[in-house]
């Protein structure tokens with residue numbers, strides 16, 4: 024199950040440059056589109072990323088994440104729009120002159136060079152004085168715990184070690200922006216989780232802006248300052264992990280991040296306090312505290328996260344909205360919690376999760392039990408898209 | 409001046425292919441030349457093709473060459489496939505290095521050496537065991553099998569290497585014995601490479617001048633030998649006509665074989681993404 | 682065949698026994714053929730290179746002879762190799778062969794590398810077509826492809842006619858029967874052998890490596906120099922040996938295009954054999970040629986194996 028981790032990003036307590044109106048973004052992607060042979064891969068992308076962020080691009084496979092990253096790196100030329108880095112328009116600037124570096128998904132380590140030469144490669148390109156270069160390389164080797172491996176060849180390294188060499192090779196250039204294309208996808212689960220924290224740690228220490236591409240929502244949630252959710256070439260929503268999880272802007276985002284109960288309905292009333300919605304699946308009227316724009320009579324979707332749904336055998340007291348009844352049809356036991364699948368009288372199945380606080384709960388809910396489901400208006404979101 | 413990338417690419421390819429194909433095209437064009445002077449154009453004519461048809465010596469040699477090419481290509485395909493199987497599937501064994509060396513060597517060995525060596529062997533064998541009696545069709549065929557099988561083995565081996573092994577293992581798991589697995593699973597999958605190998609052996613044999621010159625005897629003159637002695641005397645429009653016939657035949661065969669190979673593209677290792 | 686099937690395992694010994702002998706048989710046939718018809722001949726070359734020439738058929742003295750019906754006499758004759766020292770023609774022919782082969786290989790590389798590289802850049806249906814077009818000439822007769830150049834290069838040939846028509850020259854250049862003609866012939870005939878292995882390595886090369894180099898600050902030509910070239914070294918060596926070795930022993934091209942002005946060892950061997958009918962000397966020439974080409978051949982074998990491994994991965 025997914026819970027957004029509040030991230031203590033650089034210069035804690037709260038690193039939120041996008042909330043300060045005076046700040047100019049470090050990287051600006053403005054109306055960028057790219058198609059391959061008529062097939063759009065990225066469409067009208069707009070992004071503002073601030074200095075020191077660890078920004079994630081998250082989306083399913085084939086949604087255009089890599090293409091967007093390669094547009095920023097300069098490997099692809101946009102059909103439309105422009106990209107600015109540190110205020111400079113990057114149009115027409117070849118990759119080898121851009122102040123960005125990339126960690127490739129396959130790592131792309133040069134097989135005919137040792138670890139040390141791989142890492143030094145970019146500095147040699149700059150014709151950096153030998154002394155300074157050696158210093159920088161040994162710093163990088165140190166930072167990524169690669170010193171004992173410095174004379175090995177890439178094919179003598181494990182997956183995790185290769186990943187660190189790729190990271191070192193890019194970091195040693197002190198780029199303004201580091202681009203990472205699914206840097207952890209090739210690692211096994213345990214190593215991946217450890218490396219996530221290490222990566223965040225390193226990013227905080229070097230203070231370089233990271234743009235990370237991933238298809239793993241958990242990875243994006245735990246690591247990022249902000250996330251951009253991509254779908255079929257569009258950027259659907261940009262926000263902090265918490266915003267994205269608690270207040271998804273579209274049905275796609277709600278469904279993509281974590282689990283969501285969604286049901287259709289029609290707006291009855293709408294004001295600053297929220298909206299009241301008539302939903303055929305739910306017995307009572309549904310009240311929603313977080314509603315966007317809309318008018319009475321408009322069809323909408325209501326979203327409630329499973330962990331926000333209370334499940335009980337007895338009817339909740341003093342509540343005549345946001346509740347319904349059904350029969351338990353399935354129970355998923357996850358150890359720390361259980362997920363109940365409840366079939367409502369309309370036939371729709373809703374999910375509710377509950378922490379397993381006691382080893383043997385007194386009021387154990389089991390299959391075929393008749394249960395009541397309810398939630399607080401502030402825990403439901405109205406979606407119009 | 410800096411050319412755009414695609415233009416540079418195009419230039420390189422255009423010049424490269426012009427170099428590869430220009431001479432062949434000129435050859436074909438001048439086969440339709442009226443004049444006996446091969447390089448002076450004096451009008452369109454197919455008379456050299458007609459003369460080709462009446463050149464008894466050349467036709468006889470061509471017939472002999474075709475016979476030798478057919479037999480040697482067939483034998484080379486069988487032996488070459490066996491060699492490829494041994495190299496690709498039998499793992500490490502004593503003699504593997506020797507075999508792979510003997511497969512690789514004919515690819516680069518200067519023909520004069522191979523030809524001389526083979527001749528010396530045949531002469532020695534004849535004095536020792538009385539076989540092969542004299543030199544001619546048999547000795548040429550043996551020589552051609554020997555170097556063609558190396559080419560076949562290379563072609564088949566590359567196909568075997570790309571074959572999805574789990575197909576064979578699945579068949580074995582379902583109870584097929586090795587021999588059956590080979591004929592029912594492996595052979596149909598590598599069949600296109602056998603066709604390619606056979607065609608390669610056929611053309612190599614048809615084309616060989618040097619080795620055949622060494623190991624042939626009186627009365628067994630192959631097509632390249634006739635062409636060679638005629639070319640040595642100077643250019644002749646008949647040879648242009650013959651060249652055109654060969655080129656057209658080859659082009660047609662290759663196109664057909666290419667179609668066959670691309671159509672039967674199953675049984676490959678799944679692509680890693 | 683390496684993995685024993687379920688059936689073999691259940692039925693136990695007899696089946697495995699049969700399988701093992703089946704394997705041996707499959708291995709024995711090509712192995713035996715090549716041993717008898719490919720390896721053994723070289724032993725005869727070696728043997729005859731050390732024997733004395735004589736008139737008759739076969740025109741050489743046996744190395745081993747029964748003397749007085751009882752004593753086996755070994756006649757070891759180094760005279761054939763002495764020729765190389767006495768007559769500078771042979772040394773010159775070897776040197777010129779090696780030089781011409783080396784220069785041709787270099788030219789093939791210089792033409793073949795950009796071509797192979799360009800082919801990998803072409804989009805798919807066309808890439809296969811272009812590749813096919815590289816292979817196609819190789820299937821048409823070698824002899825005829827060499828012949829085509831006679832018509833182009835000779836005094837009243839197409840090239841001279843063209844140059845005179847344009848007005849660059851007013852006397853035909855003696856292009857045919859010159860080293861130039863031989864270079865053209867070798868490069869033309871062996872270019873496909875260079876392009877194919879180069880294409881194979883270049884096509885397999887991980888594109889992201891080149892992008893990574895650009896990302897780290899390499900201009901396109903630096904990427905070529907520091908990444909693409911070093912990584913295609915196995916292909917370069919395999920292709921070069923595929924051209925160099927046969928070119929060094931080439932007979933048809935120097936004979937038809939080089940005439941009497943070009944000295945190459947393949948032609949010397951041919952002439953010793955067919956014109957002088959001196960088999961032992963021809964064998965001695967072959968033995969020295971084999972020794973000279975042994976190192977290039979081992980290089981070829983080594984890099985070929987490496988390419989195969991890479992392909993299998």
Ligand SMILES: Nc1ncnc2c1ncn2[C@@H]1O[C@H](COP(=O)(O)OP(=O)(O)O)[C@@H](O)[C@H]1O
Nearest residue numbers: 059063064082083084085086087088089090091
């Ligand atoms: N070089 C290319 N040529 C053609 N199509 C491409 C190319 N690169 C990406 N695409 C297509 O663009 C779309 C987006 O790809 P990509 O950005 O790699 O997705 P992601 O990284 O999110 O999985 C896909 O449909 C892909 O097939």
Ligand SMILES: [Mg+2]
Nearest residue numbers: 085088089090
């Ligand atoms: Mg991707």
